[in-house]
Amino acid sequence: MQHSLLIGSTCLLALLSTTGASLAYPLLPPLFTGGAVNGLNGFLELPPTLLFGIAVMVNPLGLLLGSAVLGPISDSLGRRRMLLLTAIGAALGHLLTAYSLLIESYPLLVGARFVTGLLEGNGAILRAVLAERLDGALRKHALSWVNGAFNLGWLIGPLLAALSARHSLALPFYIAAGGLLLGTMLAVPALARESGRAQTHHWWTLATRHHVFTLLRHDALRTLFAIHFFYACGVAVFYEYFPLWLVEVGKRDAAGIALVNMGMCLLMTCAALFAGRASPRDARHRASIQAGAAALAILSPGLGNLWIGVAAIIVFGLPHAYYNATLQGWAAEQFAGHGHGAVMGLLSTTFCLANIVMALVGALLALVDLRLVFLVGAALAACAALAMRRWSRMAMVVGRELDCPGAVNRS
Structure with missing residues (x-):
């Protein structure tokens, strides 16, 4: 209860x-x-x-x-x-x-x-x-x-x-x-x-x-930040520019944009109800597959076809919801010794930072060709997927995590 x-x-x-x-x-x-x-x-x-x-x-x-x-x-x-x-x-x-x-x-x-x-x-x-x-x-x-x-x-x-x-x-x-x-x-x-904490500062x-960036002194958390930042940049530029794509390519008005966004949000919310299921496979391996699927969805509007793009925007909510659940659950277990507040804060801050960076980068790309926004976003998410997969393989070979006080080894 x-x-x-x-x-x-x-x-x-x-x-x-x-x-x-x-x-x-x-x-x-x-x-x-x-x-x-x-x-x-x-x-x-x-x-x-x-x-x-x-x-x-x-x-x-x-x-x-x-x-x-x-x-x-x-x-x-x-x-x-x-x-x-x-x-x-x-x-x-x-x-x-x-x-x-x-x-x-x-x-x-x-x-x-x-x-x-x-x-x-x-x-x-x-x-x-x-x-x-x-x-x-x-x-x-x-x-x-x-x-x-x-x-x-x-x-x-x-x-x-x-x-x-x-x-x-x-x-x-x-x-x-x-x-x-x-x-x-x-x-x-x-x-x-909740048990009280002593206020020492x-x-x-x-x-x-x-602040959360002090965690970057640790090798494993630095790797997590870099990979998640690449993925978050791909997602951020997708979020920020798919409404503009719907206007330019699909001639959608505000109601049309809202309808597509509603479909994506509803699918993402429903997927989140089931995305936390346990799996015997290494979490980073699963996250790499989910990031790869998200990269394909981000790429689709860049191909130019309206209905493929609209479907991809909505379906994007599925792998993204699973990726978030997988990464956050794994990070909570693996890096508990650094403080759950700091670790969860690092993931949230990474996404916020990516939104700010990609708002500028996306604007510059859109001046050349709006399709470039989605091609670059997909490439960034795909790089994150490959890097996450490589990290998973390295962890399996080494058999343990380095520089992770309080970590629980799930490799």
């Missing part, structure tokens, strides 16, 4: 987190384009497109920083404390966002979106809670389920915004704030029995000296 409450609470918070993060994407564009000058699109008389770009960018930037520091901080200050503080803080961030829209304050909007993103970087803490308090097959299933909850939030958020914004632009953010506060209250009983010291 306690485990069910814990899993349900973390999945609910994950769902609410990404629901709140995705609310702004359909709401902000109309405020900065094609309308009368207001306090948002007329701030300092800067170009509205520049103002819009900054407003959209600050949330994932905050998410990147939060993913890098919140997990390691929770290793020292405690999961329960950090999870409750960040969830309540993110709810307050949504309220500030709503207020900034009502008074048309651009600086407050940017600040609120940044702080909300920073605190919504607590996904590493949610995964660390499950990795720390569960084990075996249940841990792998739970990590997969929380991934499904994160994915589902990206579907629910835009739908919530579309349904509620017709009454008021602030209403979606009020709903998101209320949902997070309610979810936090429901999570308290599940987290109440100030939080600022922990954030600046014990």
Whole structure:
């Protein structure tokens, strides 16, 4: 019963987190384009497109920083404390966002979106809670389920915004704030029995000296980071540019793009329900196969055929869900000695960093030919698949992992 409450609470918070993060994407564009000058699109008389770009960018930037520091901080200050503080803080961030829209304050909007993103970087803490308090097959299933909850939030958020914004632009953010506060209250009983941690450092010291990138001093984690970064770059450029491909090749409008995205998110969420099943085969070997399948899906839009591309975009959710579940479950077992918060934070931060890098790289490639975006993305994911397969073979030959304190050998 306690485990069910814990899993349900973390999945609910994950769902609410990404629901709140995705609310702004359909709401902000109309405020900065094609309308009368207001306090948002007329701030300092800067170009509205520049103002819009900054407003959209600050949330994932905050998410990147939060993913890098919140997990390691929770290793020292405690999961329960950090999870409750960040969830309540993110709810307050949504309220500030709503207020900034009502008074048309651009600086407050940017600040609120940044702080909300920073605190919504607590996904590493949610995964660390499950990795720390569960084990075996249940841990792998739970990590997969929380991934499904994160994915589902990206579907629910835009739908919530579309349904509620017709009454008021602030209403979606009020709903998101209320949902997070309610979810936090429901999570308290599940987290109440967590054993306390001794606070040996100030939080600022922990954030600046014990962030996730300190893990890269270890050879095995450096290898994990490099391989996962290549895969995440392929996935990021796919996510960011398949809507543009649907417009250019398929002449799809916003509704058409949303429909394809809905199919991908639904398949990814459903796949996550089953992706955590145990297997006797080495996890890196399985991850290499899953990354290879994802690479084929990423490649397909680059071939030019509309219906093959649309089908590949939707089907992509299947191998990607399995890859995430496989890698996270293996990393939680293999690198437990480094702290679950730090390890889960490293995986989350890697993906955030890849999104920022590939937004720029993809823009440059798209200037030449949009198909290049998908060809390069597929090549990066395929390189990750090959590198993961090679790592698996090397581990089988050596028979043990190096530089992994607290590791459990699964090779």
